[in-house]
Amino acid sequence: MNHSMKTTGKKRGKHWDYSVKYPLIFVLPFCICFFAFNLFPIIYSFFLSLHDWSGVGEKKYVGLQNYIMIFTRDKIFFKSLRNTLYLLLISFPPAIIIGLLIAAFLFNIKRLRTFFQTVNFLPYITTPVAIGLIFLFLFDRNTGIVNRLIEGAGGEGLNWLGNPGLAQLVIAFMILWKYIGYYMALYLAGMTSISQDIYDAARVDGAGAVRTFFSITLPLLKPINIFIIVTSLIGGLQLFDEPNLMFNVSTTSIIGGPKRSCLTMFWNFYDVAFGSTARLGYGSAVAVCIFIVILIISVIGLCLMGGKEERKHE
Amino acid sequence: MNKIRKPLLYIMISLVSLASLFPFYMMIAMSTFKTEKMFQTIPLYFSNYLLNNLKTVFGSNFLRAYGNSLLVSCVSTVFCTLISAMVGFALVAYRFRFRSVLKKLIMLTMMVPVQLGIVGYMIEMRTLHLTGTRLPMILIWLANGFGAYWMMQYIESSLPMEMVESARVDGSGELNTFFKIVLPCVKPGIVTLILLIFLWSWNSYLVPLVFVNDNTTMTIPIFIKSLGNAYMTDYAAQITGLAVATVPLLLLFILGSRNFIQGLTAGAVKG
């Protein structure tokens, strides 16, 4: 604001308008809400993480003890971190690649394109609760359709939801199903917006389909790639609904599925903070640790986007 | 060659679409079954129990949960979109101090999920005496990092600044310009954001799970989970409720699909 005060003369009013007053008016709602409902809770969680508190009674200041506990004794936290990253790695990259490949094969479809795009969006808009229930039904060991088909073909049914490795695969499969169509539709949209002239020029130069794809289509899709990578990172790191809904359905439900193999960071956090032993202080410490993990990954993401920014200014 | 390829392409995309549709189809097929019968057959065809399931669903508190979900999602979506568009416009149209700081901050918050602060948020809502109302489920959506980033990108790529300049010359106030010129001009971007925010808040699970404690504020995902006795889960009724719950999303996406895909293309590709 000092800066604007220094400017003098008639111009000052207008300058002030456009560099302080209006920006402030337009930015303020976001900033206020951001501070009040997003930033403040996180800061307050950090404050809570230095305490031992179950939500009732006095908060007891314990310093960094919660953090020490996480790093020395809490193997479950690290397990949930590993699970999340593993689930992320085995599901999102294949979903992106498959989505891209299908889109590449299909992008010269003209008729019914919007229809196909909408249809392939459906998994993405289906409520996670429903997806959890349906997959539970498909993969049940004794009555599920998948095992009945396997048995019908003469094989032996698998314990999809009771075996740690298989349970992770089911979750990954669920993510694949949810996102492939979505990514495909996005890529399809991106590809069709690339000017046909470029392709014509490439054909004249004698470039084959594969080369055209790698040296023209893919680079031009960089913005959409970044968009997809960033949004799937956000989604993947927050994974909670689907595993929780699949493995937390009955009276003897197990937190995190078989051997806690599907316990994601968020589920662990939710369980620690609100589960059978309510420890809001400790839960907050877990949240702060997740925050740091995500921050590190975000900075990498930011660099990616920063790269894009520079490119544009060139 | 093209003659063979074209139909092949269509067959392929039809197969992919079928895979996408399959669980969706199952949801509808399953909602026509009686729970007990569902486990005895493979529910790929339609049975005759749909009306009974609908009766179970609507005989419970479903409509109230439905209304709550609609209210929460609509209010969240409207304000979130407006706030996002405002901040996005400011970041494109003005050069002000802390502009680049704010930009970086938005990108960062886009990736840090707000739910991480849920413990602090819960205590904050308790202090403000807002627990037991629907507001906690709305307020958390107001400043959405993704929304702000999205609008910034979209406005930057598709709003000709000359239009804003000439409006200024004509003496139009900035707020007036924003509502009358800027917003209509970036309609596809807005529609896209509306659809996404509505979708996300409609399907939101963790926040209501923490805040919903009674029938009056229950939203659909939470309601479905408690539908039926814990010891005899009425699977079919749950699925029926969910199928009904997907209808608004379906309508929105079908109505907005043209704008949505246009918006995604422009926002994500040109950006």
Next chain:
Amino acid sequence: MKRRGMSLMLSAFMAAGMLMSSVPAMAEEAETEAEAAIDLEDYEASTGNKVTIWTWDYDNTLMMADAFNEIYPNIEIEVVNVAYSDYFTKIQQAVASGSELPDIVAQSCTLLKNYGQLGIFEDLSAAPYNVDSNVFFDYIKDRAIMEDGSLIGIEESVSPSGIAYKRDLAEKYFGTDDPDELGEMFTTLDDYVDAGIKVQEESDGEDFLFHSPGAVGEMLYFMNTEKLESDGTIHFTDKMSSVLEYLTKFRDNKVMDTFQNGTPQANATYADKHHIFYPCPNWVINYYIKPNDPDGSGNWGIMMPAGGGYSCGGTSLGITNTSDAKEDAWKFIHWCLMTKDGAVMMKEKLNFFIALKEVYEDPDFLGGPDEFFGGQNINDFFYNKIATSISTLDVSVYDQTVIDIRDLLATAISDDPDLTAEDALEEGLEEASMKILDMEID
């Protein structure tokens, strides 16, 4: 924009109002507490506030409320259904987030001490409730009493447990459907193993003795009445080693099928022709058997478990100290769980056995044969054969934690044929050491 601003302002006003009004309200509360006991005979009176109950046991609670309203027509009871797996979490969240708690909380017995720690319950042994816990059976009277001597809830049922069986299948495999004869056939856990093998062989692997590792694990766990905690030590090994040993044995010999207990799929087995025995605390009848096998009347029987009867589960009802309908809530709890009429209703409609000693002195109380159970007098069986032999029930803060681990291990055992009982125990101990931080574990 306007709307949001308004509602924010409104809530700010409300907040201010609440803050200001809280002081006199508390003073008032103290006054009423000093008053004499609640007049339970006043059937017409009502505070005018409805009594809210959260429960996972929706149908049963509705029946209780209906029966109660026949006597007390002016007290409105609202029953809210909360999934069992979310129940304790919901209460905790309500406490921490300061949102409204129900007037009556159903306290699952394994979490009693955890509920006590929340500090949200009325002490029912003090005025105006004045419950003397000596009126209850000795083995259960201290379970809901906290360290500070407060009584936080009244037990709904002493939860005697037998084994329910399908008569036709028992006849087919064991040549009899008589509960006494069957009881004599199965006196040790190894008898189940032998029978399970026989069932498997004769059915070509189609039929199983039990349906779910989770259910079997629960039975084995509660059969062992050893204290889980004493002097700050959790006796994990003592409590779990026999559970794990027999779970692995049952798995190796296919004595039990692989259903996940409590899922719709598992519940559907109650009506099939492939699973014979079900661990059956009295509450299982209304929760599992009747709703899932509505056409099975006459085909069920209840027999003595190997090693004698045991008590499994149980729920207490407590009143929250923030309730605005404490008197009415107490009338409900008192009538259902501490009067003779209530006892009859609980037994007839829910198959529940309240913990009040005196009602059992009446020889007619237990009634006659039960149609659903093929004419067997199950009330007599549950009470005289099982309830009277239950030994002292005790719970610690970590019961539920250990039970969660038990379920985790039961699933792991049923999935992995190579997992031995020793390995499972080791895994369990490690889990326990991560979850239980302030006690010794052995």
